[in-house]
Amino acid sequence: MNSAFFVQLGLSAAAVGALVALTAWAKIAKPAAPLDEHRARALLAEEFPTRRIDAVWVATDGAGAMAKSGALALVICQVGDGFAARQIPWGQAISATFRNGKLIVDLADVAAPRATISLPAWPPKDLAA
Amino acid sequence: MMKAAFDPVTLATPFFILTVILEIVLARFRVADARYETKDTAVSLGMGLGSTIAGILTGGLIFAATVWVYQHRLFTIPMTAIWAWVAIFLLEDMTYYWFHRISHERRFWWVSHVNHHSSQHYNLSTALRQTWTGGVNGSWLLWLPLAWLGFPPAMIAIQKGISLVYQYWIHTEAIKKLPRGFEAVFNTPSHHRVHHARNPIYLDRNYAGILIVWDRLFGTFQPELDEEPCRYGLVKNLATFNIVRVAFHEWIGMAGDVVRHPRHALGYLFGPPGWSHDGSRETSHAIKARWAAAPSAAPVEREAA
Numbered sequence: 431m432n433s434a435f436f437v438q439l440g441l442s443a444a445a446v447g448a449l450v451a452l453t454a455w456a457k458i459a460k461p462a463a464p465l466d467e468h469r470a471r472a473l474l475a476e477e478f479p480t481r482r483i484d485a486v487w488v489a490t491d492g493a494g495a496m497a498k499s500g501a502l503a504l505v506i507c508q509v510g511d512g513f514a515a516r517q518i519p520w521g522q523a524i525s526a527t528f529r530n531g532k533l534i535v536d537l538a539d540v541a542a543p544r545a546t547i548s549l550p551a552w553p554p555k556d557l558a559a
Numbered sequence: 560m561m562k563a564a565f566d567p568v569t570l571a572t573p574f575f576i577l578t579v580i581l582e583i584v585l586a587r588f589r590v591a592d593a594r595y596e597t598k599d600t601a602v603s604l605g606m607g608l609g610s611t612i613a614g615i616l617t618g619g620l621i622f623a624a625t626v627w628v629y630q631h632r633l634f635t636i637p638m639t640a641i642w643a644w645v646a647i648f649l650l651e652d653m654t655y656y657w658f659h660r661i662s663h664e665r666r667f668w669w670v671s672h673v674n675h676h677s678s679q680h681y682n683l684s685t686a687l688r689q690t691w692t693g694g695v696n697g698s699w700l701l702w703l704p705l706a707w708l709g710f711p712p713a714m715i716a717i718q719k720g721i722s723l724v725y726q727y728w729i730h731t732e733a734i735k736k737l738p739r740g741f742e743a744v745f746n747t748p749s750h751h752r753v754h755h756a757r758n759p760i761y762l763d764r765n766y767a768g769i770l771i772v773w774d775r776l777f778g779t780f781q782p783e784l785d786e787e788p789c790r791y792g793l794v795k796n797l798a799t800f801n802i803v804r805v806a807f808h809e810w811i812g813m814a815g816d817v818v819r820h821p822r823h824a825l826g827y828l829f830g831p832p833g834w835s836h837d838g839s840r841e842t843s844h845a846i847k848a849r850w851a852a853a854p855s856a857a858p859v860e861r862e863a864a
Contacts, residue, residue: 438569439611445576446604449684450597452580456587459596460680480849507798510596512679514798541808542798 459511464492470506477515478504487549494547496523496533505535507545516542528552567720575727579683582733591733593682598800600684605802606674607687617694625703625712634709644718647710648769651702651718655768658701660779663763663843668698669832670809677805679792681755686730691806722768726751736783746771749783756789757796759850762843794833794846 465473470488474481474497481499488495493508503523506515516537526535533552535545585591636643662672671690678685693699705715726746734748742749746767754765764781767774774780783789797805816827816835823836833842841849 435615438572439608442572442608442611446601446608449576449579449583449604450601452583453595453600453684454597456583456595458583458586458594460594479853509796509798510599510679510800511594512596512792512796514796516795516798537798539798540804540811541795543804545798 462508462511465489465495465506466492470495470497473506473513473515474504477506478517481517485554487547487552487554490531490548490550494545496535496547496549503535505537505545505547507542507547514542516545524553526552565717567717567724571724571727575683575687578728579687582683582731585733593731593733594680595682595684596680599678599680600682602800602802602805603678603680603684603688606691606805607689609691609802609806610689610693613691614694621694621699622712624699625706625715628703629706629709629712632707632709636709636711636714638711638714643710643714647705647714647718648721650705650708650710651715651722652767652769653773654701654705655719655722656766656773656777658698659766659768660777661701662698663766664831665829666809666813666832666834667828668696670813671696671698673793673809673832674806676755676793677797679796681730681732681752681789681791683727683730685755685791686727692810725769730755742771744770744772750774750780752789752791753781753783755791757792757794758787758790759846760784760787761789762794762847794841794843 463469465488467486467488470486471483474483474486474495478499481502481504483504484498484500486495486497494513495506497504497506498520499517501520502517503520504515504517505523506513516539518535518537522538523535526533528534528549528551531548531550533547533549535547537544582591582593583595586593586595636646659672662668671692674690675685675688678688702715702719706712729746729748729751731748732752736742736749737745737747741747746765746769750765750767750771753761756762761781764779765771765774766779771780797808799805813827817824820827820836826834826836831842831844833840833845
């Protein structure tokens with residue numbers, strides 16, 4: 431390593447900062463409408479094609495959804511202008527922290543540590559068992 | 560550090576920056592089809608910057624190994640001969656095909672390469688989303704036979720750089736299809752969009768570096784289909800923009816599987832991504848098979864054949 435390398439590295443870091451700022455200015459993310467039940471079910475079908483959906487709860491801000499599929503909870507959460515999906519045991523979803531209208535679900539995955547879903551109430555009384 | 564006097568990647572760096580700016584600005588004014596999300600772009604560019612630093616840490620070992628093998632070469636191939644450049648172009652590109660295929664089809668190498676595929680976007684910044692751990696898992700060993708044949712280490716490094724620079728510009732949605740003759744021979748934005756897509760029909764396809772002919776030859780070619788728009792990212796997309804998690808999540812996942820199931824360690828290390836000892840997960844092969852068996856898949860599959 432020599433000084434030229436560090437100059438190049440410094441310039442590259444500055445360029446990264448400038449490009450990120452340019453991206454923020456451009457506002458050219460994917461146009462994603464908030465989830466409604468229809469869209470949430472379509473996403474669930476795409477992500478979990480073999481799972482039967484028993485019930486769906488869509489986030490009040492449309493930025494996620496939770497579904498029950500037998501003994502599993504299927505979780506969809508917004509990531510930037512896209513979505514990520516994971517499945518966890520239903521019992522884990524039921525016992526997730528619910529505070530100030532936000533359900534914080536531990537997804538137990540290093541690539542998807544947690545999902546935050548805005549819901550009016552949790553757990554659902556009729557499916558809590 | 561393995562650097563040739565002529566380093567195509569270093570020379571191309573200003574071109575990388577300018578073309579990302581161009582793609583963003585053209586998309587902003589709706590002249591080009593491109594989508595950028597701020598955090599996603601930050602991660603992609605941060606991974607690119609980090610990979611240059613990570614490369615230094617392992618570059619010395621790789622260079623020393625290449626020189627050592629070259630000292631035990633079969634032939635002495637001159638860097639000044641045109642035939643030698645034609646030969647290394649073809650041999651390096653085929654080596655890249657197999658490196659890339661192994662990087663997708665075996666988890667031990669996928670843990671590094673997954674980084675490049677972890678964006679849900681496909682734009683020029685995605686090209687720069689490079690692994691930090693590529694030097695760790697030994698995939699560079701695949702290039703050593705070129706040194707053993709007698710290609711000088713500098714020549715190998717230059718050709719690898721040319722390949723990397725070529726693969727940069729194909730990471731875009733702004734360029735649709737190119738003339739048929741070009742699409743038939745070369746890797747193109749269209750072919751590589753397929754490679755980055757998570758649609759079942761597109762999984763584990765189009766591994767080419769520069770020449771798409773390797774995919775046609777080895778049975779992994781899949782054209783982009785108008786009726787099947789590419790959905791980018793991973794089968795299980797990341798739910799974080801934490802760059803450390805992005806860089807190491809699959810390493811941690813693999814290590815966790817090995818520790819939890821030591822009797823099945825070989826499967827978790829060298830099986831395909833998604834392999835599990837109890838069949839509780841799905842490999843690309845299983846996803847494709849399930850998709851192909853679904854009634855709605857049939858028309859698309861027919862046209863792809």
